[in-house]
Amino acid sequence: MISPIQLDDNAPWRQRFRCNSLGYVYVAPNDPSRGIVHASLQGPTKRIFAWDTASAELRPLLPESETPSYGWLGPDGNYLYYLHDEKGSELGHIARVPFAGGPAEDLTPELPPYTLRGFDISRDGSRLAFDAVYEGRYWFYCIALESGGVPTEPRLVYSAPEETWSCHLSCQGSLLAVKSTRRAPHSRRYTVLVFNTNAGNQVAELWDGFDYSIEPVQFSPLPGDERLLATTTASGALLPLLWDPLSGGRRDLPMPPADGPILPLDWSPDGRKLLVQTKTEEHEGLFTYDLLDDELTPLQHMPGTFRGRSGPYHTGTAASFFAPDGTVWAQWSDAAHPSQLLSLTATDQPKLILPDHDYPRGHPWRSVSFPSSDGESVQAWLGLPSSNESTGGPFPTVLHVHGGPSGAVSNAFDATSQAWLDHGFAYLTVNYRGSTGFGREFQEKINGDVGRWELEDMMAARLWLVEEGIADPNRILLEGGSYGGFLTVWALSQEPDLWAGGVAPVAIVDWTMNYEDSSAAMQGWAHMIFDGSPSEKPDLYRDRSPLTHAAAIQAPLLIFQGRRDSRATPRQMEHFARKMDALQKDFTLFWLDGGHGSTSAATAEHLQETHLKFAYRVLGLQGPDED
DSSP: OOOOOOOSTTOHHHHHHHSOEEEEEEEOTTOTTEEEEEEESSSSSOEEEEEETTTTEEEEOSOTTOOOSOEEEOTTSOEEEEEEESTTOSOEEEEEEETTOOOOEESOTTSOOBEEEEEEEOTTSSEEEEEEEETTEEEEEEEEBOGGGOBOOOEEEEEESSOEEEEEEOTTSSEEEEEEOTTSTTTTOOEEEEEETTTOOEEEEEOOOTTOOEEEEEEOSSTTOOOEEEEEOTTSSOEEEEEOTTTOOEEEOOOOOOSSOEEEEEEOTTSSEEEEEEEOSSOEEEEEEETTTTEEEEOOOOSSEEEOBOSSSOSTTBSSEEOTTSOEEEEEEETTEEEEEEEEOSSSOOEEOSOOOOOOOOOOEEEEEEEOTTSOEEEEEEEOSSSOTTSSOSEEEEEEEOSSSSSOOOSOOOHHHHHHHHTTOEEEEEEOTTOSSSOHHHHHTTTTSTTHHHHHHHHHHHHHHHHTTOEEEEEEEEEOOBHHHHHHHHHHHHSTTSOSEEEOTTBOOOHHHHHHHSOHHHHHHHHHHHTSOTTTSHHHHHHTOGGGGGGGOOSOEEEEEETTOSSSOHHHHHHHHHHHHHTTOOEEEEEESSSSSOOOHHHHHHHHHHHHHHHHHHHTOOOTTOO
């Protein structure tokens, strides 16, 4: 049953937005007394805290106005490194502040503003490497950290026009591994390139052929051991391997058969074990893998989701890793429980490391699947407002599509979904074509045909919800941000009779204008997913833009957009708003003074309240001012 919107200050959905929210943690391998925690612990905004692991004291390292999404702690724990940008624009310079506190230092003042697509510091602390994207190219620089951590001028090691991501430095900083699409420039099938950071020359390449992808994960933590931990899809599934780029020796690691990918996350400090994550549509598992006897040992934990490496940049933002003493620390959550940092072993129950959250328990999700129009099975996660699935339906329903599109939704906590469920909505989040973890063909199906198969999967999800008696066919709302925002507006324009409304934060609505105004990194991504630039594929860019089809949109639409967003840019949304206004559409646009997803918990809570009021209005439900 749908109840009035719960606007009182202590409503459970509000409390979930306000509870401590953990982003990631990291402990300095050469000084385990020092760590960093990225979380909202002392206010509504996620900040980076200095963490005294012995006393558990947490201290903000940056001013409240400085809220980078990612930060890296040097191996000795002396400095925090981060991308200093303007209010979440993702364009800026690498800066650092002392762990003890102090002013920020710009390490690349002579470079133009750049987007960061890779960062690492060698285990011995002698060298820093980063991947700066600007002027249509990917530039890999190294900075030597001399006695006392004094940085030298950045020195260019490699530059490329095609997508080239990640930085991985060997223990003593003499080798740099990156992943490049130069062998397959119109797909994200990578080859691994390794460079000598002193001479600046390429020393090796690991490539399994055009149909497969190899990606670097981490060099051995041991001095003198130049082996690189990597993954390959050559067997048809994602599996780990070890490779010595100097000798050429390769060891593909034997793993038990699995329905999904097997992803190595970390290398133990003694170099003997790996931390390995397995994934299927419904379950995730964490294991240690002994490199001496090829033994895979499961760790004790609850069902749910474990965060692996946070973001595309590597290294010091791993959320599940070996602590300096060799124990495994893992960041876990499920749909009903916010993220927690746990210590895991093979024999004992998980132990909580950081203080637990004070929060109302959420609604669980379950994995479902259904056939798309071509017979392909599509997986999704379903939440229902009642624990008794045999009663109460059909419900007003939110059909959610994630961003990316690379990535996938798993059984993890999400305050937004719980707010919908609290108010009596069913909630389905779909891993549509383009999502990762379901095979190469599934992921690459959308390349060069943006929007087609994603929409087919969304319509299949809608059909399944109606046939199962879950969704009221006249009360299905679309919701999605970023690429999911594009899909939301796209679906409203292509199948206008199927949806009651749409909520689309930070959406792309015109691909050509967005290409012209976005960062060089985003331009490289658009070139890949469209199989060309706007000048090469003008008709496709125009046809797949919701702006082109705005007249067909019938359902009410709500959008939030960032003024400093370098991914979903402002100008294209301004054009869309003018056209929707001229067409007299039911369209509401709010501007945020930030970048792509750079919102505090307080802002997110306010946005969700706005989403709820919008849904109650367009669905004709009982509003907050009605009894």
